[in-house]
Amino acid sequence: xxxxxxxxxxxxxxxxxxxxxxxxxxxxxxxxxxxxxxxxxxxxxxxxxxxxxxxxxxxxxxxxxxxxxxxxxxxxxxxxxxxxxxxxxxxxxxxxxxxxxxxxxxxxxxxxxxxxxxxxxxxxxxxxxxxxxxxxxxxxxxxxxxxxxxxxxxxxxxxxxxxxxxxxxxxxxxxxxxxxxxxxxxxxxxxxxxxxxxxxxxxxxxxxxxxxxxxxxxxxxxxxxxxxxxxxxxxxxxxxxxxxxxxxxxxxxxxxxxxxxxxxxxxxxxxxxxxxxxxxxxxxxxxxxxxxxxxxxxxxxxxxxxxxxxxxxxxxxxxxxxxxxxxxxxxxxxxxxxxxxxxxxxxxxxxxxxxxxxxxxxxxxxxxxxxxxxxxxxxxxxxxxxxxxxxxxxxxxxxxxxxxxxxxxxxxxxxxxxxxxxxxxxxxx
Amino acid sequence: xxxxxxxxxxxxxxxxxxxxxxxxxxxxxxxxxxxxxxxxxxxxxxxxxxxxxxxxxxxxxxxxxxxxxxxxxxxxxxxxxxxxxxxxxxxxxxxxxxxxxxxxxxxxxxxxxxxxxxxxxxxxxxxxxxxxxxxxxxxxxxxxxxxxxxxxxxxxxxxxxxxxxxxxxxxxxxxxxxxxxxxxxxxxxxxxxxxxxxxxxxxxxxxxxxxxxxxxxxxxxxxxxxxxxxxxxxxxxxx
Ligand code: SF4
Ligand code: SF4
Numbered sequence: 264x265x266x267x268x269x270x271x272x273x274x275x276x277x278x279x280x281x282x283x284x285x286x287x288x289x290x291x292x293x294x295x296x297x298x299x300x301x302x303x304x305x306x307x308x309x310x311x312x313x314x315x316x317x318x319x320x321x322x323x324x325x326x327x328x329x330x331x332x333x334x335x336x337x338x339x340x341x342x343x344x345x346x347x348x349x350x351x352x353x354x355x356x357x358x359x360x361x362x363x364x365x366x367x368x369x370x371x372x373x374x375x376x377x378x379x380x381x382x383x384x385x386x387x388x389x390x391x392x393x394x395x396x397x398x399x400x401x402x403x404x405x406x407x408x409x410x411x412x413x414x415x416x417x418x419x420x421x422x423x424x425x426x427x428x429x430x431x432x433x434x435x436x437x438x439x440x441x442x443x444x445x446x447x448x449x450x451x452x453x454x455x456x457x458x459x460x461x462x463x464x465x466x467x468x469x470x471x472x473x474x475x476x477x478x479x480x481x482x483x484x485x486x487x488x489x490x491x492x493x494x495x496x497x498x499x500x501x502x503x504x505x506x507x508x509x510x511x512x513x514x515x516x517x518x519x520x521x522x523x524x525x526x527x528x529x530x531x532x533x534x535x536x537x538x539x540x541x542x543x544x545x546x547x548x549x550x551x552x553x554x555x556x557x558x559x560x561x562x563x564x565x566x567x568x569x570x571x572x573x574x575x576x577x578x579x580x581x582x583x584x585x586x587x588x589x590x591x592x593x594x595x596x597x598x599x600x601x602x603x604x605x606x607x608x609x610x611x612x613x614x615x616x617x618x619x620x621x622x623x624x625x626x627x628x629x630x631x632x633x634x635x636x637x638x639x640x641x642x643x644x645x646x647x648x649x650x651x652x653x654x655x656x657x658x659x660x661x662x663x664x665x666x667x668x669x670x671x672x673x674x675x676x677x678x679x680x681x682x683x684x685x686x687x688x689x690x691x692x
Numbered sequence: 693x694x695x696x697x698x699x700x701x702x703x704x705x706x707x708x709x710x711x712x713x714x715x716x717x718x719x720x721x722x723x724x725x726x727x728x729x730x731x732x733x734x735x736x737x738x739x740x741x742x743x744x745x746x747x748x749x750x751x752x753x754x755x756x757x758x759x760x761x762x763x764x765x766x767x768x769x770x771x772x773x774x775x776x777x778x779x780x781x782x783x784x785x786x787x788x789x790x791x792x793x794x795x796x797x798x799x800x801x802x803x804x805x806x807x808x809x810x811x812x813x814x815x816x817x818x819x820x821x822x823x824x825x826x827x828x829x830x831x832x833x834x835x836x837x838x839x840x841x842x843x844x845x846x847x848x849x850x851x852x853x854x855x856x857x858x859x860x861x862x863x864x865x866x867x868x869x870x871x872x873x874x875x876x877x878x879x880x881x882x883x884x885x886x887x888x889x890x891x892x893x894x895x896x897x898x899x900x901x902x903x904x905x906x907x908x909x910x911x912x913x914x915x916x917x918x919x920x921x922x923x924x925x926x927x928x929x930x931x
Contacts, residue, residue, distance in 0.1 A: 284721040286913045293906040296855050298847040299752035299759065313849035322850065335854070335898040343899060344852030372744065372918075373751040375763070376903065377910040379917065538921065541726035548728075593730045593922030617923055 266347045275393040276331060276348060282386060283332070290379045291328045294321050300380070303373040305620055305641040306363050317370040317380045320359050323352065324387040353396060360387040361398055362634045365641075366498070367586035367621035381626075389500030397499045401630040404495045409504055412511075413491035415459040423487055425462045429470040437474065444473045447519070448484035454516040455483050455555075456492035458529040458662035465662065468528070471689035475559060478692055479567040483525070489515045492532035493663075497539060498627035509540035516550045523551045525558055528683050530585030530661035531625065534592045554588065556660045556684055560597035563604050563688075570691035576606040580687070581654035583612070583645065583668060584619040585661035598660055601684055605691045612648040620644050622659075624667025639674050642667060646675035660684040696886035697781065703893035710897030711905055718909055729920040736919010739926050740911045759840065762833040769830020770862055773869035776823065777889055780872070780882070824873030827866050834863030854899040861892045862901070 268276070296318060301307040306315040313319055322344070329336030329345035336345030346352050366381035374380070391397055397405075408414040413422075423446065430444045445451070455476070461468050476483050489511045496504030516524045526533040533554045541547050562568045580602060588594045595616055602609050612619065623642035628634055645668070649657055657668055657679050668681045747753035753760040838859045841847050868885040875881050896902065918924035 284723045285718045285909070286723055288718060288721065289906050289909040289913055293903050293910040295900055295903050296847070296850050296852075297752070297759070297763070298844070298850055299756050301846065302755045303751045311846065313846045316846055316850060318850055333898075341853060342857075343854045371914065372749075375750070375752040375760075376907050377740065377744075377914040379910075379914065538727045541728070545726065547726050552728075590923060591921065595923070 266349050268348065271394040272348045272353075275390040276327075278393045279327065279331075279386070279390055282389070283328075286379070286382070287386060288328075290321070290383050291325045293376045294318050294325065294374075294378050295376060296322075297375050300370045300374050300378075303370045305365070305367075305369070305623065305644050306637070308644060309641045314355075314359055315363055317364075317374070318378075320364055320387075321378055321380050321383045323356055323359055324383050324390075327352070327390075348390075353391065353394065356387055356391055357396055357398065360384050360391065361401075361627070361631060362637065365586070365621045365623060365625035365628055367625050368590050369586070369618070369621065372590075372617070384626075385498075385500055387500075388498070389502065392500040397501075398631050398633060400632050401495060401499055401627045404627075404630045405499055405501060405504055408491060408493065408495060408508060412489050413459040414493050414495060415463050417459055417462055419487055422462050422490070425466055426469070426485065429466055429473070433470045433473055433477075436470075437477065442473075442477050444469070445484040446487050449518075450520045451484045452482040452521055453484075453523045453525050454512075454519055454521045455485055455525045455527065456490055456512060456532070457485070457527040458493055458532065459491050460662045460666060461527070465665070465683070468662070468683045468686050471683070471685040472527075472555065474689045474692060475562065475568060475685060479562045484519055484521070486515045486519070492527045492529045492536065494532050494535035495627055495630060497531065497535040498630075502543060505535060505539070506543035509536060509543050512536060513540075513544070513548055513550060521550065523553060524548075526552060526554045528555055528660045528662055528685060530587035530589075530592070530663060533594075534587035537592060554592070554594055554597075554660075556588070556594050556597045556601070559684060559688055560600050563601060568688070568692060570605050570688070574691045576656065576687065576691065577608065578655040579608040579610055579653055580606040580656045580658055581610050581612055581649065581652040582615070583622060583649075583657055583659040583664055584616055585659060585664045586619065586621050586625050588660060589619065590617045594660075598658070598684060601688060602658060605687055610652040610654055612652055620648065622664045622667040622671065624663050624670075629663055629666055638667070639670060642671040643675065646671050646677060649677055649679060650675075654679060656680045656682055656687070658682050658684060658687050693784075694883075694886075696883050696890075700781070700886045700890045700893070703890040707893040707896050711902070714897070714902065714905060725916075725920065727920070729922075731919050731922030731925055733916040733919040735926055736917070736924045737912050737915030739919065739924045740915030741908075743926065744914075744924060745911075759837070762836050765830050766833040766837060766862070766866075769827055769833070769866045772823065772830070773827065773866050776869055776873070777885065780885075820873045820876070824870045827870035827873065831863050831866040831870060834859060834866060838863065857895070858900050861888070861895055864888050865892050 298316060298318060300317040304315065304317045326344055326346035327348050329343045330340055330347055335343045364381065364384045366384055368381045370380050404414045407416040426444050426446055433444065434440055434442050457469055494505055494508050496508055512524060526536050537552050537554065582598055582602060622645045623638045628638045659665060659668060660683060662683065665681050665683060672679055672681060743749060747760060841851050841855060865888050868888040872881045872885045915924065
């Protein structure tokens with residue numbers, strides 16, 4: 264017997280119907296319940312609970328599909344495990360889809376069939392968003408980005424003051440009074456974006472990038488209104504919000520007469536802007552979007568910046584590959600090329616590249632304090648990987664990963680330094 | 693043609709029609725990707741359907757070798773059974789030479805294989821014996837996978853009735869196919885095969901067995917996704 268749907272549940276189901284394209288239907292139907300994906304997921308490896316299994320996360324959403332869109336599910340729900348969208352299921356959805364998945368996608372390539380598990384997880388998150396059931400902590404991050412222009416609600420003047428202070432510092436370091444970190448400069452080639460964690464907690468990574476731009480003689484600017492590369496609306500499944508944040512950056516690029524939007528060191532932000540954004544807008548971008556990792560690699564290849572052999576990093580270095588940038592964004596070799604130019608002792612983690620393990624902070628986990636324990640627990644896998652390399656420095660081109668790795672560093676007493684790509688490059692120039 | 697033939701044909705037609713409808717639905721709801729590609733989606737699909745499926749590329753295979761091997765054998769058994777069923781439908785006299793199981797028990801036959809071979813036994817008998825024994829092995833794999841589903845807590849939690857029914861039907865189909873190979877003169881062997889096959893074909897469109905279509909769709913979608921993003925390509929050294 265079908266239960267009485269509330270208005271919000273009806274809204275979520277109507278939304279679900281509207282999303283049922285070839286890709287989604289395929290991934291909702293294909294899982295054969297073999298259970299072999301468990302050993303690819305950090306949550307299941309850390310804790311062998313049925314609800315940590317990737318297939319379980321898919322099945323929660325697939326049960327709804329079967330209930331409302333298949334003959335067997337409509338008439339014999341017990342046969343296929345079809346389930347009404349009710350309070351019991353939505354509670355399970357919140358816990359599993361928000362609290363037990365970083366949407367890292369590691370399980371996808373290892374699945375027996377090829378089910379795109381995080382794609383289905385995101386669809387489930389979208390349904391929760393339609394019902395107003397997004398965890399408050401991450402929703403407030405989205406609200407801050409939409410209402411203030413950056414997800415940390417940094418007042419504009421504070422941002423300007425920070426940049427001016429960094430500017431003075433950079434002039435001192437380079438012993439050149441003419442060097443500037445340009446703000447709202449028109450007729451430039453590139454608009455550079457940053458993760459708001461940078462001006463707030465890691466400002467030196469901005470001056471590191473400014474140094475690289477300066478030495479590469481690049482024409483660029485930062486915007487004082489819209490500089491935030493992050494897009495947590497993507498993680499909560501708020502398509503309208505994600506589209507708005509995308510539009511802002513594209514419009515800002517055009518406003519300054521730039522033809523290139525440089526996506527700062529943020530994995531999910533880069534993925535959202537580079538790969539998902541054009542689809543939210545429903546058209547290709549009028550400007551080029553390039554990740555800062557690709558740009559720095561290009562500068563090095565073209566000889567526009569040259570590491571000083573005397574300043575090369577001698578300590579052992581390893582790379583943590585951000586899932587959204589690497590496995591889901593195709594930036595795989597560039598960071599390795601950069602490190603090979605700047606460091607003398609580089610060791611890969613095992614596994615690495617597109618097979619890497621998530622640090623545990625992806626999928627918005629860093630913004631959901633209610634799941635902090637789980638986040639740090641699954642970080643143990645990364646901690647063990649780092650320890651096995653014997654590295655003293657962990658480089659990662661993502662400030663969310665930097666944050667999570669710093670947490671892991673403390674929790675598991677690793678005693679390593681965590682650095683961004685720009686920082687490691689700037690140190691050698 | 694017996695009544696069993698006609699019912700089976702009707703079931704096959706129903707199954708194909710239902711699957712065709714699913715296929716049309718998939719084709720109608722294709723999505724366009726506006727992001728500028730970094731790699732090639734065609735290359736990605738090629739990779740997805742070849743290298744990416746190799747056992748050394750998937751943890752679901754190399755970390756679970758016994759289950760993976762049983763699954764592969766089970767699927768080979770299923771396809772073999774389908775082919776044999778079709779051949780028996782199209783050519784009723786297929787492999788109908790003097791049967792192997794009519795005079796002696798299989799075990800005794802197996803012991804005297806070499807002698808019979810040298811005495812000029814029909815090749816069809818040998819083929820039927822080999823196919824029948826292979827199908828026994830694949831049926832055992834099906835039973836083992838089913839047992840694992842019952843016994844493993846995580847898997848049990850994930851499973852629904854359809855998972856059990858689907859496995860049982862496919863296993864029964866292979867057992868019936870094995871019987872038809874090993875005991876062709878045993879009167880119920882063919883009707884039994886046709887009845888089980890009929891139930892299987894009627895069931896396919898309603899449960900997880902549809903994955904025989906969706907598996908390919910999933911590989912294609914995955915190939916497009918990873919290919920256009922420059923993650924998967926035939927040129928990739930390891931992954
Ligand atoms: S996307 Fe990552 S966290 Fe989510 S189920 Fe897959 S492996 Fe686990
Ligand atoms: S490996 Fe793939 S098909 Fe098997 S249970 Fe996991 S998601 Fe489903």
